[in-house]
Amino acid sequence: MRVFLSATLDDLEALRESGRIRSLLAGFAATPPLVDRLGLEREELDLALVLAAADGSRDAAIDSGLAVGRRLVIVAELPEGDVRVESESEGEVSLPEGVDMRRVDAFLADAVPLELAVADREELAWFGAQELDLLT
Secondary structure, three states, rough: OEEEEEEEEHHHHHHHHHHHOOOOOEEHHHOHHHHHHOOOOOOHHHHHHHHHHHHHHHHHHOOOOOEOOEEEEEEEEEEHHOOOEEOOOEEEEOOOOOHHHHEEEEEEEOOOOOEEEHHOOOOOOEEHHHHHHHHO
16 A cells, blocks of 8 residues: 655654654555545545645644754555554555655655745655655
8 A cells, every 4th residue: 555654854864764663654545435535546646645744744843843844755655454544535544553664665855945834835856765865
């Protein structure tokens, strides 16, 4: 199951240092009820899920006191058994056991740090899993 996870800089640093995020992660996935409800093509649906995860990342950064930073999304492919569906109709998921770097396909992030309060209008840049050091 492809998941788009809201992340913080601390999450990415944990991945870089230990190869794993051990804490609970929240994000989004294309659950069948969500796919049916939205009726979007896969590419459009993935974009909507990425933006939802980016909003979660932005909110977490603001809640931690940051005014400037990057929205960070982890894109991972996981066995369905590793993913807890929190809301089928909204595509909300969580990873109670965190995620291992070997499952990460890519990162999506603002190309440069932005004022987080207005960051939702900017496109996210794609970074391969091997480019983690560019983001931390």
